[in-house]
Amino acid sequence: MSESSAVRIGIGIVGVGNIGGALARHFARTGHEVAVANSRGPETLGDLVAELGPRARAVTAEEALRFGEVAVVSIPLHAIDRLPADGVAPGTIVIDTNNYYPGRDGQIAVLDDDSSTSSELLAARLPSARVVKAFNAIYSAWLAERGLPAGDPARLAIPISGDDADAKRVVGELIDEIGFDAVDAGTLAEGGRKHQPDTPPYGAEAGAEQLRRLLG
Numbered sequence: 001m002s003e004s005s006a007v008r009i010g011i012g013i014v015g016v017g018n019i020g021g022a023l024a025r026h027f028a029r030t031g032h033e034v035a036v037a038n039s040r041g042p043e044t045l046g047d048l049v050a051e052l053g054p055r056a057r058a059v060t061a062e063e064a065l066r067f068g069e070v071a072v073v074s075i076p077l078h079a080i081d082r083l084p085a086d087g088v089a090p091g092t093i094v095i096d097t098n099n100y101y102p103g104r105d106g107q108i109a110v111l112d113d114d115s116s117t118s119s120e121l122l123a124a125r126l127p128s129a130r131v132v133k134a135f136n137a138i139y140s141a142w143l144a145e146r147g148l149p150a151g152d153p154a155r156l157a158i159p160i161s162g163d164d165a166d167a168k169r170v171v172g173e174l175i176d177e178i179g180f181d182a183v184d185a186g187t188l189a190e191g192g193r194k195h196q197p198d199t200p201p202y203g204a205e206a207g208a209e210q211l212r213r214l215l216g
Protein backbone atom coordinates (compact mmCIF):
# COMPACT_ATOMS: atom_id res chain seq x y z
CA MET A 1 0.00 0.00 0.00
CA SER A 2 1.74 3.14 -1.19
CA GLU A 3 1.42 6.53 0.43
CA SER A 4 1.84 8.27 -2.88
CA SER A 5 0.75 7.30 -6.35
CA ALA A 6 3.20 7.24 -9.27
CA VAL A 7 0.59 8.71 -11.61
CA ARG A 8 -1.75 11.29 -10.16
CA ILE A 9 -5.15 11.53 -11.75
CA GLY A 10 -8.45 13.29 -11.14
CA ILE A 11 -11.16 11.19 -9.55
CA GLY A 12 -14.72 12.40 -9.08
CA ILE A 13 -16.79 10.54 -6.51
CA VAL A 14 -20.58 10.64 -6.57
CA GLY A 15 -21.78 9.34 -3.22
CA VAL A 16 -19.48 9.59 -0.23
CA GLY A 17 -21.13 7.31 2.29
CA ASN A 18 -19.58 4.09 3.58
CA ILE A 19 -17.93 3.00 0.33
CA GLY A 20 -17.48 6.31 -1.51
CA GLY A 21 -16.15 7.97 1.65
CA ALA A 22 -13.58 5.20 2.18
CA LEU A 23 -12.49 5.53 -1.45
CA ALA A 24 -12.21 9.32 -1.17
CA ARG A 25 -9.87 8.89 1.83
CA HIS A 26 -7.76 6.28 0.06
CA PHE A 27 -7.49 8.23 -3.20
CA ALA A 28 -6.65 11.53 -1.48
CA ARG A 29 -4.04 9.78 0.69
CA THR A 30 -2.39 8.23 -2.36
CA GLY A 31 -2.03 11.62 -4.03
CA HIS A 32 -4.92 11.88 -6.46
CA GLU A 33 -7.05 14.97 -7.00
CA VAL A 34 -10.46 14.12 -5.58
CA ALA A 35 -13.84 15.81 -6.13
CA VAL A 36 -16.65 14.60 -3.89
CA ALA A 37 -20.42 14.93 -4.32
CA ASN A 38 -23.56 13.78 -2.58
CA SER A 39 -27.29 14.35 -3.03
CA ARG A 40 -27.51 17.37 -0.71
CA GLY A 41 -24.97 19.67 -2.32
CA PRO A 42 -21.30 20.64 -1.93
CA GLU A 43 -22.03 22.92 1.03
CA THR A 44 -22.76 19.82 3.14
CA LEU A 45 -19.32 18.29 2.51
CA GLY A 46 -17.09 20.80 4.27
CA ASP A 47 -16.02 18.46 7.08
CA LEU A 48 -15.08 15.67 4.67
CA VAL A 49 -13.13 18.01 2.39
CA ALA A 50 -11.25 19.43 5.39
CA GLU A 51 -10.37 15.89 6.45
CA LEU A 52 -9.25 14.90 2.94
CA GLY A 53 -6.90 17.87 2.66
CA PRO A 54 -5.71 20.14 -0.13
CA ARG A 55 -6.22 17.64 -2.96
CA ALA A 56 -9.97 17.51 -2.34
CA ARG A 57 -12.92 19.72 -3.22
CA ALA A 58 -16.69 19.45 -2.97
CA VAL A 59 -18.72 19.69 -6.16
CA THR A 60 -22.13 18.76 -7.55
CA ALA A 61 -22.77 15.25 -8.85
CA GLU A 62 -22.78 16.64 -12.40
CA GLU A 63 -19.34 18.18 -11.82
CA ALA A 64 -17.95 15.05 -10.16
CA LEU A 65 -18.85 12.93 -13.19
CA ARG A 66 -16.92 15.32 -15.44
CA PHE A 67 -14.05 16.06 -13.04
CA GLY A 68 -11.36 13.60 -14.08
CA GLU A 69 -10.24 10.54 -15.95
CA VAL A 70 -12.05 8.37 -13.43
CA ALA A 71 -15.42 8.78 -11.72
CA VAL A 72 -16.86 6.63 -8.96
CA VAL A 73 -20.61 6.11 -8.61
CA SER A 74 -21.38 4.86 -5.11
CA ILE A 75 -25.04 5.53 -4.42
CA PRO A 76 -28.15 3.44 -3.83
CA LEU A 77 -28.97 1.74 -7.13
CA HIS A 78 -32.41 3.36 -7.32
CA ALA A 79 -30.69 6.78 -7.52
CA ILE A 80 -28.80 6.13 -10.77
CA ASP A 81 -31.82 7.37 -12.73
CA ARG A 82 -31.19 10.79 -11.18
CA LEU A 83 -27.65 11.01 -12.54
CA PRO A 84 -27.38 13.32 -15.55
CA ALA A 85 -28.06 11.18 -18.63
CA ASP A 86 -24.72 10.39 -20.28
CA GLY A 87 -23.16 13.04 -18.06
CA VAL A 88 -19.55 11.98 -18.60
CA ALA A 89 -16.86 12.89 -21.10
CA PRO A 90 -16.37 10.11 -23.70
CA GLY A 91 -14.12 7.36 -22.41
CA THR A 92 -14.33 8.31 -18.74
CA ILE A 93 -13.70 5.30 -16.55
CA VAL A 94 -16.68 4.95 -14.22
CA ILE A 95 -16.24 2.68 -11.23
CA ASP A 96 -19.57 1.19 -10.21
CA THR A 97 -19.73 0.06 -6.57
CA ASN A 98 -23.47 -0.40 -6.53
CA ASN A 99 -25.58 -3.38 -5.62
CA TYR A 100 -29.23 -4.23 -6.06
CA TYR A 101 -31.19 -4.57 -2.86
CA PRO A 102 -34.93 -4.75 -3.68
CA GLY A 103 -35.84 -3.77 -0.11
CA ARG A 104 -34.02 -0.47 -0.63
CA ASP A 105 -34.17 -0.02 -4.40
CA GLY A 106 -37.62 -1.42 -5.23
CA GLN A 107 -38.15 -4.35 -7.61
CA ILE A 108 -36.31 -3.91 -10.94
CA ALA A 109 -37.75 -6.40 -13.45
CA VAL A 110 -34.65 -6.80 -15.65
CA LEU A 111 -32.60 -7.68 -12.58
CA ASP A 112 -35.24 -9.96 -11.11
CA ASP A 113 -35.43 -12.00 -14.33
CA ASP A 114 -31.61 -11.86 -14.75
CA SER A 115 -31.82 -10.34 -18.22
CA SER A 116 -29.44 -7.56 -17.11
CA THR A 117 -27.14 -6.58 -14.27
CA SER A 118 -26.97 -3.49 -12.09
CA SER A 119 -23.73 -2.36 -13.74
CA GLU A 120 -25.25 -2.66 -17.20
CA LEU A 121 -28.05 -0.37 -16.01
CA LEU A 122 -25.44 2.21 -15.00
CA ALA A 123 -23.65 1.73 -18.35
CA ALA A 124 -26.96 2.39 -20.12
CA ARG A 125 -27.39 5.58 -18.09
CA LEU A 126 -23.82 6.69 -18.95
CA PRO A 127 -23.21 5.20 -22.43
CA SER A 128 -20.06 7.26 -23.09
CA ALA A 129 -18.40 5.78 -19.98
CA ARG A 130 -16.16 2.75 -19.69
CA VAL A 131 -17.81 1.14 -16.68
CA VAL A 132 -15.86 -1.11 -14.34
CA LYS A 133 -17.68 -2.88 -11.54
CA ALA A 134 -15.49 -2.83 -8.43
CA PHE A 135 -15.71 -2.45 -4.64
CA ASN A 136 -19.27 -3.83 -4.69
CA ALA A 137 -18.34 -7.09 -3.00
CA ILE A 138 -16.23 -5.87 -0.07
CA TYR A 139 -17.56 -4.64 3.25
CA SER A 140 -17.00 -0.95 3.67
CA ALA A 141 -15.17 -1.41 6.99
CA TRP A 142 -12.70 -3.80 5.33
CA LEU A 143 -12.22 -1.37 2.46
CA ALA A 144 -11.55 1.43 4.92
CA GLU A 145 -9.25 -0.43 7.28
CA ARG A 146 -7.73 -3.57 5.79
CA GLY A 147 -5.46 -2.34 3.03
CA LEU A 148 -2.03 -4.03 3.12
CA PRO A 149 1.18 -3.78 1.09
CA ALA A 150 1.52 -5.89 -2.07
CA GLY A 151 2.72 -9.39 -1.31
CA ASP A 152 1.39 -9.48 2.26
CA PRO A 153 -0.18 -12.96 2.63
CA ALA A 154 -3.19 -11.43 4.42
CA ARG A 155 -3.93 -8.99 1.61
CA LEU A 156 -7.58 -9.11 0.54
CA ALA A 157 -8.65 -9.30 -3.09
CA ILE A 158 -11.40 -7.41 -4.86
CA PRO A 159 -13.25 -8.71 -7.94
CA ILE A 160 -13.59 -6.34 -10.87
CA SER A 161 -15.41 -6.70 -14.17
CA GLY A 162 -15.88 -4.65 -17.29
CA ASP A 163 -15.80 -4.65 -21.06
CA ASP A 164 -12.70 -2.45 -21.56
CA ALA A 165 -9.32 -4.02 -20.78
CA ASP A 166 -7.52 -0.69 -20.41
CA ALA A 167 -10.15 0.63 -17.99
CA LYS A 168 -9.83 -2.54 -15.91
CA ARG A 169 -6.04 -2.11 -15.87
CA VAL A 170 -6.36 1.45 -14.53
CA VAL A 171 -8.86 0.40 -11.87
CA GLY A 172 -6.64 -2.55 -10.96
CA GLU A 173 -3.71 -0.18 -10.41
CA LEU A 174 -5.82 2.08 -8.18
CA ILE A 175 -6.91 -0.97 -6.17
CA ASP A 176 -3.29 -2.10 -5.76
CA GLU A 177 -2.23 1.38 -4.65
CA ILE A 178 -4.81 1.46 -1.86
CA GLY A 179 -3.82 -1.92 -0.52
CA PHE A 180 -5.78 -4.68 -2.25
CA ASP A 181 -5.36 -7.15 -5.13
CA ALA A 182 -7.75 -6.85 -8.08
CA VAL A 183 -9.01 -10.06 -9.67
CA ASP A 184 -10.56 -9.87 -13.13
CA ALA A 185 -13.97 -11.54 -13.19
CA GLY A 186 -14.69 -10.95 -16.87
CA THR A 187 -17.07 -8.73 -18.78
CA LEU A 188 -19.63 -6.50 -17.13
CA ALA A 189 -22.37 -9.01 -17.94
CA GLU A 190 -20.36 -12.02 -16.67
CA GLY A 191 -18.69 -10.37 -13.71
CA GLY A 192 -21.81 -8.57 -12.67
CA ARG A 193 -23.40 -11.95 -12.14
CA LYS A 194 -20.35 -13.57 -10.57
CA HIS A 195 -19.79 -11.02 -7.79
CA GLN A 196 -23.23 -9.69 -7.03
CA PRO A 197 -24.91 -10.17 -3.64
CA ASP A 198 -25.56 -13.82 -2.72
CA THR A 199 -22.63 -15.17 -4.76
CA PRO A 200 -19.61 -16.87 -3.09
CA PRO A 201 -17.19 -13.95 -3.73
CA TYR A 202 -19.57 -11.43 -2.20
CA GLY A 203 -18.21 -10.43 1.20
CA ALA A 204 -15.58 -13.18 1.05
CA GLU A 205 -12.53 -12.72 3.22
CA ALA A 206 -10.28 -13.96 0.42
CA GLY A 207 -6.90 -13.32 -1.11
CA ALA A 208 -6.37 -13.36 -4.87
CA GLU A 209 -5.96 -17.12 -5.34
CA GLN A 210 -8.96 -17.98 -3.22
CA LEU A 211 -11.05 -15.31 -4.90
CA ARG A 212 -10.20 -16.76 -8.34
CA ARG A 213 -11.46 -20.13 -7.13
CA LEU A 214 -14.65 -18.57 -5.74
CA LEU A 215 -15.26 -16.81 -9.07
CA GLY A 216 -15.03 -20.21 -10.77
Ligand SMILES: NC(=O)c1ccc[n+]([C@@H]2O[C@H](COP(=O)([O-])OP(=O)(O)OC[C@H]3O[C@@H](n4cnc5c(N)ncnc54)[C@H](OP(=O)(O)O)[C@@H]3O)[C@@H](O)[C@H]2O)c1
Binding pocket: 014, 015, 016, 017, 018, 019, 020, 021, 037, 038, 039, 040, 041, 061, 074, 075, 076, 077, 079, 082, 083, 097, 098, 099, 100, 101, 135, 136, 137, 138, 139, 140, 141
Ligand atom coordinates in the same frame (compact mmCIF):
# COMPACT_ATOMS: atom_id res chain seq x y z
N1 LIG B 1 -21.91 -0.46 2.75
C1 LIG B 1 -21.25 -1.46 2.23
O1 LIG B 1 -20.57 -2.24 2.95
C2 LIG B 1 -21.30 -1.69 0.73
C3 LIG B 1 -20.39 -2.62 0.19
C4 LIG B 1 -20.32 -2.75 -1.17
C5 LIG B 1 -21.18 -2.05 -2.01
N2 LIG B 1 -22.11 -1.20 -1.48
C6 LIG B 1 -23.00 -0.49 -2.43
O2 LIG B 1 -22.37 0.74 -2.74
C7 LIG B 1 -23.37 1.78 -2.86
C8 LIG B 1 -23.11 2.82 -1.78
O3 LIG B 1 -23.24 2.19 -0.52
P1 LIG B 1 -22.91 2.96 0.83
O4 LIG B 1 -23.09 1.97 1.91
O5 LIG B 1 -21.63 3.69 0.69
O6 LIG B 1 -24.14 4.00 0.84
P2 LIG B 1 -24.42 5.18 1.89
O7 LIG B 1 -23.49 5.11 3.04
O8 LIG B 1 -25.89 5.15 2.13
O9 LIG B 1 -24.07 6.50 1.04
C9 LIG B 1 -24.77 6.82 -0.11
C10 LIG B 1 -24.20 8.09 -0.70
O10 LIG B 1 -24.87 8.32 -1.94
C11 LIG B 1 -25.30 9.69 -1.98
N3 LIG B 1 -26.43 9.81 -2.89
C12 LIG B 1 -27.64 9.25 -2.80
N4 LIG B 1 -28.40 9.60 -3.86
C13 LIG B 1 -27.65 10.42 -4.62
C14 LIG B 1 -27.87 11.14 -5.83
N5 LIG B 1 -29.04 11.06 -6.48
N6 LIG B 1 -26.87 11.92 -6.30
C15 LIG B 1 -25.68 12.01 -5.66
N7 LIG B 1 -25.41 11.34 -4.51
C16 LIG B 1 -26.38 10.57 -4.00
C17 LIG B 1 -25.62 10.01 -0.55
O11 LIG B 1 -25.65 11.41 -0.37
P3 LIG B 1 -26.61 12.08 0.77
O12 LIG B 1 -26.10 11.58 2.08
O13 LIG B 1 -26.42 13.54 0.57
O14 LIG B 1 -28.00 11.60 0.42
C18 LIG B 1 -24.43 9.34 0.16
O15 LIG B 1 -23.28 10.17 0.07
C19 LIG B 1 -24.71 1.08 -2.71
O16 LIG B 1 -25.24 0.75 -3.99
C20 LIG B 1 -24.38 -0.16 -1.91
O17 LIG B 1 -25.31 -1.22 -2.13
C21 LIG B 1 -22.15 -0.99 -0.13
